[in-house]
Amino acid sequence: xxxxxxxxxWKRASENQEITMDTQQLIRxxxxxxxxxEQIVRRRDIREISTAIVFIVGLSCMALxxxxxxxxxxxxxxxxxxxxxxxxxxxxxxxKFTQRLFVPIKKQLEQQRLFMKHQTKLLRxxxxxxxxxxxxxxxxxxxxxxxxxxxxxxxxxxLLYPNDLRDKMIMSVIVLASVSYMVWINKKxxxxxxxxxxxxxxxxxxxxxxxx
Amino acid sequence: xxxxxYIIFQGTVIFxxxxxxxxxxxxxxxxIQFEQILENNKTKIFRICRIYGVTPLEPEDLFQExxxxxxxxxxxxxxxxxxxxxxxxxxxxxxxxxxxxxERDAFKTARFEGVEFKISENNAIPEExxxxxxxxxxxxxxxxDTSIIVLYLEALSYKEIASITGLTENxxxxxMKRIRKKLFECINAKTR
Numbered sequence: 001x002x003x004x005x006x007x008x009x010w011k012r013a014s015e016n017q018e019i020t021m022d023t024q025q026l027i028r029x030x031x032x033x034x035x036x037x038e039q040i041v042r043r044r045d046i047r048e049i050s051t052a053i054v055f056i057v058g059l060s061c062m063a064l065x066x067x068x069x070x071x072x073x074x075x076x077x078x079x080x081x082x083x084x085x086x087x088x089x090x091x092x093x094x095x096k097f098t099q100r101l102f103v104p105i106k107k108q109l110e111q112q113r114l115f116m117k118h119q120t121k122l123l124r125x126x127x128x129x130x131x132x133x134x135x136x137x138x139x140x141x142x143x144x145x146x147x148x149x150x151x152x153x154x155x156x157x158x159l160l161y162p163n164d165l166r167d168k169m170i171m172s173v174i175v176l177a178s179v180s181y182m183v184w185i186n187k188k189x190x191x192x193x194x195x196x197x198x199x200x201x202x203x204x205x206x207x208x209x210x211x212x
Numbered sequence: 213x214x215x216x217x218y219i220i221f222q223g224t225v226i227f228x229x230x231x232x233x234x235x236x237x238x239x240x241x242x243x244i245q246f247e248q249i250l251e252n253n254k255t256k257i258f259r260i261c262r263i264y265g266v267t268p269l270e271p272e273d274l275f276q277e278x279x280x281x282x283x284x285x286x287x288x289x290x291x292x293x294x295x296x297x298x299x300x301x302x303x304x305x306x307x308x309x310x311x312x313x314x315e316r317d318a319f320k321t322a323r324f325e326g327v328e329f330k331i332s333e334n335n336a337i338p339e340e341x342x343x344x345x346x347x348x349x350x351x352x353x354x355x356x357d358t359s360i361i362v363l364y365l366e367a368l369s370y371k372e373i374a375s376i377t378g379l380t381e382n383x384x385x386x387x388m389k390r391i392r393k394k395l396f397e398c399i400n401a402k403t404r
Contacts, residue, residue: 009346
């Protein structure tokens with residue numbers, strides 16, 4: 001068999017396939033599809049931002065109640081950590097890395113790999129950039145005050161605040177268990193979800209680069 | 213006071229106008245361009261999709277995703293490469309991503325009704341078996357080689373293949389020598 005024969009088989013294979021397209025209808029559907037996809041992203045943005053606003057406003061009100069006490073420092077650290085958390089998530093979005101499908105295949109693969117490596121790093125280091133700052137801020141809030149009844153704060157805060165050693169211990173253990181689980185689940189996601197894909201992309205890039 | 217409110221009103225109008233400009237409305241020129249690109253390239257796009265489309269992702273689904281991505285990327289086409297190169301790049305990138313299952317959300321959409329696939333009955337193909345062998349042999353190649361061989365079968369020059377894959381022309385030539393040998397060995401073994 002010769003080269004040309006192979007090319008003919010390849011070309012003729014599509015001759016019996018008739019593809020008819022109604023472009024008007026197709027564009028209408030694409031627009032709807034794109035709007036739906038964009039709406040999902042918009043909803044997620046709104047959800048993130050509104051959660052951040054509620055959280056920051058709530059903590060700021062609390063900070064005003066405890067003005068100039070160690071709790072304020074804890075609250076400032078927690079708000080800072082939370083803002084950093086949102087920033088990290090937004091700056092590492094997929095759309096920033098992999099939307100350019102018209103670039104050469106090798107470049108697209110490298111972009112994908114870069115995105116995945118960022119994600120893996122983010123998941124593996126969640127302890128340092130999210131968990132530790134939030135946890136330490138929260139611990140400062142919990143352990144710095146022992147006389148909540150002397151503060152002019154709302155009755156709800158008085159009710160929820162762990163005021164004695166036993167309550168503080170229980171609260172700390174629960175939070176510690178939750179954040180440990182968060183660290184574990186993130187590291188697992190990096191290992192199970194991203195590592196095999198990065199390896200596969202590395203393999204393809206190597207296949208492309210060899211025989212130079 | 214009146215002047216201030218007038219300036220604010222004008223400013224708001226200009227601001228919204230600029231915002232609407234940023235949305236890049238889909239122009240009639242782009243529409244015609246899209247229609248033309250599809251008409252000229254639909255067969256070759258589908259030929260490639262037939263290689264990459266494996267159950268549960270059928271070639272038809274893959275074809276639709278490629279067409280969707282072409283439509284979406286149309287505004288960013290700057291003419292730095294030929295339309296053909298641009299289409300091949302999108303097609304292969306979409307196909308490869310689907311095979312690697314990188315796009316978990318992209319294929320959740322329902323099948324678009326604007327595309328219809330028909331098998332013409334009056335066109336019997338004696339070569340179907342040979343095509344099947346070719347397809348099976350391509351499936352035995354690795355991902356990188358697959359992308360190169362489909363472009364070669366599309367009768368593209370090494371220069372064009374290099375531009376689509378991001379490799380150098382020499383590198384493509386070296387690779388093609390080995391891929392071709394492998395492919396012929398496989399097909400000959402099957403047809404014997």
